Amino acid sequence: MLYEINEKALKLESEGKKIIRLNLGDPDMATPPEIVEAAYASMKAGNTKYSSSYGEKRLREKIAEVHGVKAENVVITPGSKWAIFSTMFLTLKNGGNVIIPTPYWTAYDLIAKSFGAQTKLLKTELKDEWKIDLDKLDSLTDKDTKMIILNNPNNPTSKVMDTETLDGVVEIANKKGVTILSDEVYGAISFAKTKSILDYDGGCKHILSNGFSKTFTMTGWRIGYLIANKMLIDNITKLNQITFNNVPVFIQDAALKGLELHQKIASAIKAKYKQRADLASAKLSAAGFKFTKPDAPFYVFPKLDGLDSEKFTLELLDKGVAVAPGTSFGDYREHFRISLTAPDDQIETALDKIVEAAK
């Protein structure tokens, strides 16, 4: 229902209705001007032609340096979504199953279903602070399991996995010969220390997907990347050649500028979202909602006993606030997801409306 809510919100806006949009992880801040200027300079320099489906060498090398891998282990994608789609498609199109802990980002499940792959959902719960039960994971992993997807920090809970649990997941995956795809798109702006899947081996045994959207406020630019073994990178590149061909080079140059300014941009974003997370936590706690306090931008995933979040979300949209129902993230009817991605005053107004509507 996540995408339907968004299209409905866009439609209401096009009809002139004012909607506070807390339904997507799309930051309200503008893309930093240095990044915009870098794109413009690159366009004017003529970087407007077809290019390599691997991505530009200069960007792959910079990303490789950031993550301590080789450039041959990096492919540039139109958003981290394509990094995830292409990896799942190539790994699962001929059968097998994928284990997805819930609550999950809606796209994982929709992607698997789009080519008929079997998904096995592994439920985690608020009362366990969203920890994966390793025994359950072990018994769910069978001979047809090709992949485990981690989202760390997690969307929608903004929870960072503790090291012990992550160690345990990697151990199970290695023992059973299953690949982990770790979506770490919120990792670089996390408030808490986040261990990366790449910390486990230098040889890209597992897979990292990441993007520029969240760290650099570049959601609409559609640029991300995948780090994996060279064979998968080569196969994704072949898929890129027959689908979108390449991310525009001027967008890759804009992303490169972002990486060069990483420290400055990421700290400002972190500080802003920490402040918003604190505000939301205070208001929601006071109103009796239950949740884990965010370890990272942008989300809170509160629970209210007895809530029907689909009904609640639609009613709230009519009152001018868009959030996402918990059912979009798995079996979480009593939860809903708030994205703290609007100007501060709007967030405050929206939180008040949410508290009011939930009474």
Place this chain on the structure above:
Amino acid sequence: MLYEINEKALKLESEGKKIIRLNLGDPDMATPPEIVEAAYASMKAGNTKYSSSYGEKRLREKIAEVHGVKAENVVITPGSKWAIFSTMFLTLKNGGNVIIPTPYWTAYDLIAKSFGAQTKLLKTELKDEWKIDLDKLDSLTDKDTKMIILNNPNNPTSKVMDTETLDGVVEIANKKGVTILSDEVYGAISFAKTKSILDYDGGCKHILSNGFSKTFTMTGWRIGYLIANKMLIDNITKLNQITFNNVPVFIQDAALKGLELHQKIASAIKAKYKQRADLASAKLSAAGFKFTKPDAPFYVFPKLDGLDSEKFTLELLDKGVAVAPGTSFGDYREHFRISLTAPDDQIETALDKIVEAAK
């Protein structure tokens, strides 16, 4: 071998070697400055966020106006390649076959194979002026045929289908309930009058894919579109949501500017490529190559009796000229494809080297 040649050419260039690249349909001219400025203005105006997976309303409406359809029949894609991939994926992923006349654009066959769809190739030949044999098409179309792909004007021959043949193909498709996907990406800059698949019915019974790359020298911007019935448009939009999400809005605004300046830009491009096609035709004819004179940009597909075009292409690349072997377009070992997409003096040099190498 088309993509391998390109990656090899890029590699040779990165090693400092000078390559005249006539292997891709990537115009040497820069994107018109008005289009670059429109993108920059849109970026600065903050159009850098997630947006609808259908594409922007203003662009869909303009495209609908150009083609005489409704905006609901239009979806914006990252290049016409994605329009084609997504259509074929949704139509053929659960089985069935697709008929592809040859010579064909490499991507059609690679796309079908990427999800295991069966392709039935229908060979056309230079001696018949590349006309489709309607009886052969009729007998090739069976109960499992889901789609016929037309590429009109054709890549690699630059031949425009004559009206009688196109009428015949449509009649067979309608009789047998098969959908035609007509890739008309060279249509707007054709030298000869080109009938569109949309001329056959107002209700989008068949499917048109098109792009901005060729008409507006925007290859590297990755923007195209599909015109089809609303149900397919809705389903492609759902696939867009889980793959790349949306074409950057500032790129859509750049494309819109292109459409506004269509007359001016397209006539300049047509004139330039007509002149190059005449030059190439004269030089190649004089040297004994056989081919049909181009009806459209950008290609010539000459034949030399007894030629092994794969060997020839690799040797030519070592001499600094990249072209594409005929085998990349089907069973055409004696042909190769020249893209007239380099500055005039380079084309002249390259043609001389080609003539020399073929002796």
